[in-house]
Amino acid sequence: MDNILSVLIFFPAIAGLLGFVIDKNSIRAYGISVTVIEFVLSLVLWASFDGTSAAMQFVELVPIVPDFGISYYVAVDGISLFLVIMTTLMTLIGIISMSVKSEIKNMVITLLFLEMTMIGVFVTLDVIVFYLFWELSLVPMLYIIGAWGGPLRVYAAIKFFLYTFTGSLIMLVGILFLAFTYHDAMGGYDNVGVWSFALTDWYQLKLDVDVQLWLFAAFFIGFAIKVPMFPFHTWLPYAHGQAPTIGSVILAAVLLKMGTYGFVRFSLPLFPDASVMMIVPIAVIAIIMIIYTAMVAYAQEDIKQVIAYSSVSHMGIIMLGAFAMNTQGISGSIFQMLAHGIVSGALFMLVGMLYDRRHTKLMSEFGGLALVMPRYAMIFGIMLMASVGLPLTMGFVGEFLVLIGFYNVSPILTILAGTSIIVGAVYMLSLFKKTFFGELTNEKNKNLLDLDARETFSLVPLVLIVIWLGVYPTPILKPIDVSVASMLELMEAKATKPKTKEFIASMRSDNKEEN
């Protein structure tokens, strides 16, 4: 049990290596078995997790380069735990639903490696090792898009890689600067300084506001491109447009969350003053993401592009919540990361299933599909409703918490962001109408098959989760809430400016008064 996080990280990778000797015909079964075990392990992790404690749990610490304080340091808390579970779940479901035919062996192995890097990102607390996983996660995705993608796949893959990589490099500069600052603060000038890359050590560091702002900017570039925030989002439609279904599922469900997770894990607690100062600019960008990309989504002709742009719009809600500086907003933001992971993952899978049948994703090719594919239409409808934030689906809980949290920061900005419930409904309902309603005129659609057993089997669990966590989100919200409350406490304690302290304190006390 002590090493469960290491097992979670490296089991898929080792299994991936062994995958090279597995026969091509049984590789899918092999991949499913591995990811099932991995998923069950993550559930075991949840079961043994103490949800009432905000402390880092299942800590493992092995020094790698003691002279520079670099170590293998992993742990989970309420913030990262569910992202790990979502990762294992979506990888499993992704492999089950996968329809890739060519080079399937390479695909499964790549996915298993990707799973390692994703879990690594979420559980690593040593910043250098975190950075390694962060960058490593690009490689499998580069390969997936570049090898199995559409006609423009090389352009899309390289764009994705270079864009995010450039951002990460700037973040790396920030990381190194922060390491030196830590070293100096720990007596570096006397040459007896201590090096550390442990995030928990860095949390204790009080930084000047100027330094915070520069560092915030450096980390911001790295995370913002990943999220992706406006105006750094244009790699996303290409990546989704060219990626095979499985690539889009993982990209939307997990990879984008790395960016928002980075903001919550790094930017907020490391740079509380800068974060508070940046609330309004970030909120403005988030609102642009929400409204502007929703409108761009509405203009799309291709179903997959609608979902791709809708992702950006939803990530705007997540960003807004992360900078609400109260438990409702930040917990809502984390919950929304999970909700968006499941819902957009399912939507991309659904689009993929349609593509498998008709080899087109253009809405103009469809219409009236509800008649020939009722089961498919029903599941699409449920996911659509979750996507537009219908109460009692997962999508509502996150969106509601984010908006109610941010309302305490700025009513006006919240109202602007709240238009997401309108603009989201506009593009989603228009997509649904164009695809599923109307007369079934296109001859090619008249004999389309409804969902087969494998597809149903991969979608139904997601439907159940979306409804279960919409009706009863407590098992997840509680641990998140505890960890977020403790993070806010830390932010208040280490803020340099009295104004920041006051602000965070007021946000926290609004929540205590009534208890």
Next chain:
Amino acid sequence: MENLVYIALFAPFVSSLFALMFVMVPKQTFVGIVASMLLFISFLASSILAYHIVMTNEVIYVRMMDWIVVGNLSIPFGFVADHVSVTMMVVVSLVSTVVHIYSIGYMDHDRSFNRFFSYLSAFVFSMMVLVMSDNFAGLFIGWEGVGVCSWLLIGFWYHKKDVTRDINPSISPSWAANEAFIMNRIADLGMLVGIFIIFWNTGSLQYDVVFPKLSEIAVISPEILITAAIALFIGAMGKSAQFPLHTWLTDAMEGPTPVSALIHAATMVTAGVFLVIRANPLFGMEEVAGVSYFIASLGTFVAFFAASMALVNRDLKRIIAFSTLSQLGYMFAAAGLGAYWIALFHLAAHAFFKALLFLGAGNVMHAMHDELDIFKMGGLRKKMRWTWGYMGLASLALAGIWPLAGFYSKDAIIESAFNEGNLILWAMLVITAGMTAFYSFRQVFLTFHGDERYKEFGIHPHEMYKYVLIGMSPLAILAVVAGWGKDWFEGFVTNLLPAYKMSEHTHHLVTTLTIIVSVFAVSGILIAAFKYIRGLKRSEKMENSFIYRLLANQYYIPQLYAEMISKPYAELSNIFWKSIDMKIVDATVDAIANIVYKSGDGSRKMQSGNLSNYLAWMTFGAVALLIAALISSVLG
């Protein structure tokens, strides 16, 4: 008693799930029967609860479990059966039961029979959640739930294609469904903001915690209350289709007629009125009197405005939809004037006779093979005696003729406008009552009396199945008798709602006032009879007049929305995508990448392999570095 609350709430849910199991198989009549029985159970449970509350005056709270708990935000699934909610529960479950039974006959030939019952029961469940929740968030669950069910049911015949507005003003069922959903979402944002304001100022969303705290807030800052009231009312405007968010309701007539009867007449559209009644401790405050006055004025305006469009409409269902809109205006007028119990009374009475009217219209459609144009009907009385009786009765009730339900409830509203000393509102409501009587009977006469114009179109009308007609009878009875219990009802609900008493002055004039309203109503009927009872005489001149065309085109508001909102939104979206996202944002990214690439490509030429060339570059580099060092040392 707690169990009864759960039975009343979840019986429709079970019914929906039951029907859902058969959604992929062809029509099964027992699905409709089982669903109707479950709804009837819900009605029984609601009635027993109502009886219990009448007898004991005891309010029942149940708390099922926590829903969302973060920080100090704690939202449970909690339900309350009190005087207001139990009234709504009885009305909703009763009308739903009748509509379910009716649908067994009406949807007889539809291949999506089972699906229909699943949606319809899901709607009832959502509506029950809406009225029974003991907090604003729970109300919002129901609020959105009925919205989705409404979307599903308006678009029930999703396979119909879009046509132009000239052929069908609703364009297509799926178009109308989306319009309804999106327009409601606009209002829902207001509702959400209201919820946020309430939460951050009272620390709770439970009615019984929030309402006592309002007076404390009023002392500190009345603006908060005003904003909250405005925000909540915006929410109410969407669901109850008040101007300017009204266009979706008439387009919603694309749904099957039982849906129009249940959702778009009797229950869901009254949710906005219910919200104002439920939040009466807020809307009734001194500090928000301005908002309440606005509600009353808007209600009166809508009552008149909708009635004016009904005067010339030719579509059987749309006329009734306009009358619903108009009656919702009456309800808001009452609620805005502080006469909450009268608003609730009219809500209940209206539910009965309006549902009856719609179901009657459904019979006519069934007989006329989905023809809706009343100009193509006439003389149907001979073939459809029962339906004629039902619709005539419902129209009399709607027109407010003594001693039917509408007389008591509508008259009370008009009286309260007089009582408030607001003669403009009063006069408009009286005139509207006359218009209501006119258009209701224009419709009755054009449909059931006069020359048999349908013969030209080769239609052979027939009466609806007997059991359906019998199933409709509870509504007919209630349309007659519901008004008689007015004083008892007042005594019952004013245990919870503020009492509203007429002043001495009004009391003295009550007979005169009643006579005035009745004269207007009867004259309306008489004018309609004079013009239409012997048949349809069309006047080219009138139909081409400006006012007629203005009314027939709904004041051109749908066209205005299309031109001013939908089209610009689509165009702007396109510009955002093609011009900004592709040409500016993305092109910038590619340009930067290209600069890097080209400069790399360009400087590749330095690698010429020529030694003296390399030396020259080396010197150049050394000099450049020296200069840079020099500058930085001077500056730094």
